[in-house]
Amino acid sequence: MTQHTLTDVATLREQARKHLGRGAVTAGYSADRSRVLKMLNEALATEIVCVLRYRRHHFMARGIHGQSVGAEFLVHSIEEQGHADQLAARIVQLGGEPDFSPDSLSARSHAEYVAGETLVEMIQENLVAERIAIDSYRDMIQYLGSDDPTTSVLLKQILAVEEEHADELADLLEGLPNT
Template sequence: MSSNPSQPKANLSIDTAAIRIAAQNLDDGAVTSGYRGNREEIIAMLNGALATELLCVMRYKRHYFTVTGRENLAVKAEFLQHAQEEADHADQIAERIVQLNGEPDFNPATLTERSHAEYDDSKDVQSMIRADLISERVAIESYRQMIEKIGDSDPTTRQMLVSIMAVEEEHADDMRDFLSLS
């Protein structure tokens, strides 16, 4: 494809001076002067997401250990897999908070009030599945709102949240499928 000489060329150059400024303030770690996100706000959102993921780990673990019956082996395995994936999400979020020079909040005393989802201590498998589906939907909406709020100001955090939300959507589909089997 040939270019039209009468069309102006797109400016594809980058700001070398700004890039070199990034070498300063080494104590800021991954946060360079070009960072456009509101760090404090994003860290606060991520700590809410961290609390949600930690609570989801505990809920799925409780469901895994308390569901009984040979007929529930598949859902029991799904509970365990989801608990492990939620723990991975919590780790990713905590790591990102640290990259943004924040402190991940693992305080168990305030976990439930900071979480977007709720804990569940249902006794029967259908109630467990329903509670997990509700929590997955809450997480999906929470991540959607965070992604929208962050916009293009923090592409790394946005990408992480999009990836986590995709897994939460898979979890919601799994729980919906188990709910429809009853």
């Protein structure tokens, strides 16, 4: 294992005064910033698509279990919006611009927007999207390694919630007929 030596205080102070316009992106940032920004904007698009799909499903949930499942869809939608906000904030922190353009949203999203006709189909489509998000976030975390620990921590936090969503949706499927 390679031992890392600490940077002396004088050097830290000198480096901090250079490139002030870069904000949080210091000389010690070792990730490919343009690639990280692209990746985060794709994650942002995925979260927004999930917000929209969950919202539709919240309003369209029908049947004996429609009210309770629809309420769960609303909770997930709100949490996905929180993820989108966190990702947008990180993009800005890294000196980028969050891409909220509706024209390219679905093309940039890893998950698809599938309406689903029945409650079972809605749950299944949301579960598929969560499983895609889980693997996408794992890939991003592995890609970052130790090059961008702040983004990695953020993605790990989001990943944990996506895994909870997937478990909750799988449980909902178990409780419904025709699965």
